[in-house]
Amino acid sequence: MSPLFHRLLPGLRWTVCLLLCATAVTSPADPGQAPAEGPVLRSRLSASSYTLLPGQCQSFLVAVEGSGPVRPQVRWSLTGGGALDRCEGEAVEYRAPRAGGCTAVLAASLAGAAAPTVSFAISVPADPEPAPELPPAVDLLPLLALDPAERDQGACNNCYAWAVTAALEMELNVRYGIRDRLSIQYFHSIYRPLSRTDPADPCGANPASLVTDLYRADGKLVPWSNPHAEYRAGGYPRVPAAGGETIGLLPHYRIEQLSLHQIATHLWSDAEIIAELKTRLHQRKAIIFKLGGHYAVIVGYDARDPQPANHAWVVLDSLGTSASRPGATYRLAMDRIDYNHQDGPGRFSYTFEYIDPLLLRLQPEGPPASTITAERTELEEGEPLKLVASVGGRPPVRYQWLKDGQPLAGQTGSILRLPAVTPADGGAYAVQASNGTGSAASESLRVVVRAAGQPANLTLDPPAATLGAGGSRRFTARLTGLGDGRVRWSLGGAGELDDPEANPVTFRAGRAAGTPVLTARAQVDPALAASAAITIKTLDFNGDGSADVLDLALLAGAYDAFRGDPHYLEAADLNGDGRVGPEDAEAFLALLELRP
């Protein structure tokens, strides 16, 4: 037998109490103990007859007057339908039967008295709305976007959070038609003790109401589609913000109203409680079920078998999957529970709660707006890549990651992870985010992957250039290690490029001297760049304001010369090769159109 059922040993306290009440009413009084004039029992209520609704609870109070030092005990008896929470004391609580259509007499007497001295007549009319005919089985599990393997609280005692969150997910589906998963981790991130008795951290045992209280105070439900919403067992305290693992607030559901309703079972019979639970499940209310110190969720029942002993609750747990708990669920026989068992006075072993109401303020319709962030976009081959989508707009959100505009197979989460990148993984990444009202792609994010052992390298040929005003020079960019050799050119200074994306590119100098800088950047990694310093020399060597044959005379004077005026030796060296030679002469004649 499962250890669980050891905790479900039938508690007979309530049954024994009723028997004692009956005994008090029916036992003959001891004449020797009945005082001729002694304490008197009087009603503290204004009326002696009451009409209650089916299932309604009502307190009845009496007072003992004229008693001596020893106050006699008040005993209650009940005839007819309904139930009492106790049979002694000056106050009791009566619960009318759920079905109604009966009468009862509630009587109080002093211990030892021969006859009751105070009685109340109770009438419970029949329920005008008869209980619905319940189906033989109810299964709310399809309301959940369930991944059984992930439904594992691990070493963290946060079953209460798992249970309430699952019930919220089902209510989200029932009320809004939204089938989405909510983040347990987000609850951890907002956790704080609300009373002195609450544990300091969310992995301590807590009541279910703490979850709804904190969610309501925070005002948000964060879905699993939030990039950091995945629950990690033992993940408290949460990872610091510097690690990039704090939970973003987008997307989320804005809470307008959220309450947890507890089913009062303590005056009901087991059969009535079972009927009540079945009714709630039929109304598609998941039941947050506390078994001793553990919370789970009743997500359905199976009463199809003719034998009531085989009727069972379907319980969704948060302890992962096992042979006895496939799909994170198990069956719990209905008749194996003493529904009103108390661990101590007023401490019921089992509680049953459900979400009511859940009211959200949904974001306006429209496609979600998304952005991508990454800790690193420049990677070495073999390193992991992690891209995170942050999405605003109405959840639930679906994702499709794109690379260079093409969908990536299987990459449909809010986080794109590649465990070990290759140079082929470099490119422009974007995410297409969709919700029920539209779809939109983010701006792309460039990822660069360098081949292992081969650092990305970009060089220019020539690495620098000197040329005469009006001249041109072709530059070639040599890009290795990125898998994509495309470059984009830019020019700092005067001059022109024939095509900023051509390789090689032709630079054309202006008519004035100058020192522009030509830069090539890798298209897949703009941070990788190489520059060439260009020196544009004037053809007006003598500085008389005109480039002409007099300057040709100076060039001729420096032609193939190793001595002479250093100024002209340098000035006429138009290609910067350290001498004035044929190339300089041809360039000069060509640029000035002096060819005869």
Added chain:
Amino acid sequence: MILRPAAPLFLLGLLAACGGASQPPVAPAPAAQARPAGPVLGYQNPPATGFRLEVDPASNHTRRLVLHLKGPGGLTARGVACFLQVDPARLAWCPPAAGAGLVRNGGTWGLASAQSALIGAKAAQGLLQLGVFQREAQPIKLGSAPLASIALEALPEAAQGPVEWNLPGDRQPVYLDGERQLQPLTLALGTLTVE
């Protein structure tokens, strides 16, 4: 006057050549040939000393006047550069020989080709700039041979009479001496007449 049938086409080609476009073959003007239609150019040489322009006798009094640039014999020089201005309404600079540019290397500095010397020439608005320099390392002593040749053409509507032509004052002609230093020169011009 008797014109050969091809003469009009020849004249058109010559005009086009003076415009700087294609360069059709230029037939030498034989002295014994009849005077061509339109204006011709006559030239009287300056004194035969120093740097000067002397006419190619065969071209004198023809439409295309070829002038030879000569220098003082015995001067060591590596080249010369100068500017010549004519009235663009009356004259145009033309190739001195078939297949040549505006300047023909005389052969003193390098072989008689443009490639063996540094030769540059350009004409615009009647202003001719020319430079002829040697590429070889060893300087050359000038002799009597022409250093370079240029040519002028009278435009068809050119008025007859003496032609004012000169060396622009702001463009001092120079020669490159044996030590690769620029030296000013005085270029003597003869008398030019549109006839």
